[in-house]
Amino acid sequence: MERVLKVHPKDNLLVALTNLFKGEIIIFHDEKITLLDDVKAKHKFVTVDLKQGQEIIMYGVLVGKAQIDLKAGNLITTANIKHAANSFEVGERNLAWDKPDVSKWQNATFNGFHRPDGSVGTANYWLVIPMVFCENRNLEVLQEALVTPLGYGRKKAYQNQALKLIDLYQAGADVETIINADIFIEEQAEKSKRLFPNVDGIKFLNHDGGCGGIRQDAETLCGLLAGYITHPNVAGATVLSLGCQNAQVPILEAEIKKRDPNFSKPLYILDQQKVGTEADLLAAAIKQTFAGLMQANQNTRKPAPLSEITIGLECGGSDGFSGISANPAIGYTSDLLVALGGKVILAEFPELCGVEQNLSDRCVTAEEATRFSSLMKTYNQRAVEAGSGFDMNPSPGNIKDGLITDAIKSAGAAKKGGTSPVVAILDYPEKVTKPGLNLLCTPGNDVESTTAEVGSGANLVLFTTGLGTPTGNPITPVVKISSNTTLFNKMSDIMDVNTGSIIDGEETIYQAGERILDYLIKVASGEIEVAAVKHVQDDFIPWKRGVSL
Secondary structure, three states: OEEEEOOOOOEEEEEEOOOOOOEEEEEEEOOEEEEOOOOOOOOOOEOOOOOOOOOEOOOEEEEEEOOOOOOOOEEEEOOOOOOOOOOOOOOOOOOOOOOOHHHHHEEEEOEEEEEOOOOOOOOOOOEEOOOOOHHHHHHHHHHHHOOOOOOOOEHHHHHHHHHHHHHHHHHOOOOOHHHHHOOOOOOOOHHHHHOOOOOEEEEEOOOOOOOOOOHHHHHHHHHHHHHOOOOEEEEEEEEEOOOOOEEEEHHHHHHHHOOOOOOOOEEEEEEEHHHOHHHHHHHHHHHHHHHHHHHOOOOEEEEEEEEHHEEEEEEEEOOOOOOHHHHHHHHHHHHHHHHHHOOOOOHHHHHHOOOHHHHHHHHHHHHHHHHHHEEEEEHHHHHHOOOOOOOOOOOOHHOOOOOOOHHHHHHHHHHHHHOOOOEEEEOOOOOOOOOOEEEEEEOHHHHHHHHHHHHHOOOOEEEEEOOOOOOOOOOOEEEEEEEOHHHHOOOOOOEEEEEEHOOOOOOOOOHHHHHHHHHHHHHHHHOOHHHHHHHOOOOOOOOOOOOOO
16 A cells, blocks of 8 residues: 555645654655654645745645745645635636546446436435425424324334333443443334335425525525425425415425426425414325325336436545545546436535636536636625635534645545536526536535535435535435545444545545446445435535525
């Protein structure tokens, strides 16, 4: 295994692949460097002497400037470098790309749920949606009434753990005995008891929007909810409206028609102020949802080409290895899917800071490049006006694990998008329609961005992480991809795929990317239940278009 890595020939940084110590002599190709500081795995050190203000290069792009004079062998930290990124403009198109060989998958299919609009789902869910937060309690009542009786509950593993402790306490156990007691019980879904075996579940999209705030927030929320209702993983929906909120039902209906002019899924809409008593509302909702589930159960999985897969690309809890293992691996998976005619969504605009020129040049038209530039600059300016900015994007966990500036984080994050041309720029919550790589304006916030990608049509999400995160989504499988083997082994219950094998020297980025595509086909066919689905990790947070990084 190599001990250091140079990501790009132009870089003046090396990445430590293992812990390195002050005084060690590092020999890398024709470079011989004596370390002046301890360098933990995932962190970087400079390979040349730099004066204050000189540029620091990684991934072949500007990622920072020295705040003090640095010597070759110095560790970079938040104390000695500051964020910097190149400016960008709409230039000439650069649409050439090394299209990968996809002959292996040319005739491959997955088993999915075919919808009337021609789309294909990787799952089959029924939705219950509130138009406004005032209806959230009614959703909770419906959830209690329907989920367990219809067979979608989970065994009460944690309740049973508490019952074990109650038994010990009543038997006279002391505090030390309680703390050291073995109470582990594996939580499992009781699938065999499902009344509707072809329906993967009933999902409840609780949120805190729909009224208050500005009218644009309500309109955007209706667009997002319409994206979920028309989503290929959804068979139909029950919608609860109070009646007086900003997010009015006609706005939702218009957004549904915008996305699917011939919409024909079962859709039941109830207005509490029209229905009257809460009891009548809930009784009607239970009956209509049950009727909807009967219709949804008539859907069965059938073969579909891989071109019907739409993947969202996400990262969260990133570390210094994310940008050199997991992200480029799914970037190659993205290229493979694009070559097969599928759709790919790269989001998190604050995490594209510093690589805008490359992405702009890859836009298929100057008009798309101009839209990308406008969205990026407007978003960053609003953050600056709020006293922040894209340069304040890295979290404490990112920094601790080697992502010292936003440009370093962004340059690695952008690797998720592979190398294909950018076919469209989408503003939240627009629907993806064009095969190929699409850029969607969202925050870097994990759940807001994942929520948005699914709302735009992602029927699978690839989520890379170096530190570990349980994030999931109510209707779309979120595949967790570890950047390092240590994390994969340590948090095996919430990880699905390991790309630490790249760091360990066991496989190439291309081999890992192909392995991930094969895994996705099984997930899309319902053959593999990913960790986020297994743990019912149903994260759903609409973006209010405020400053969120």
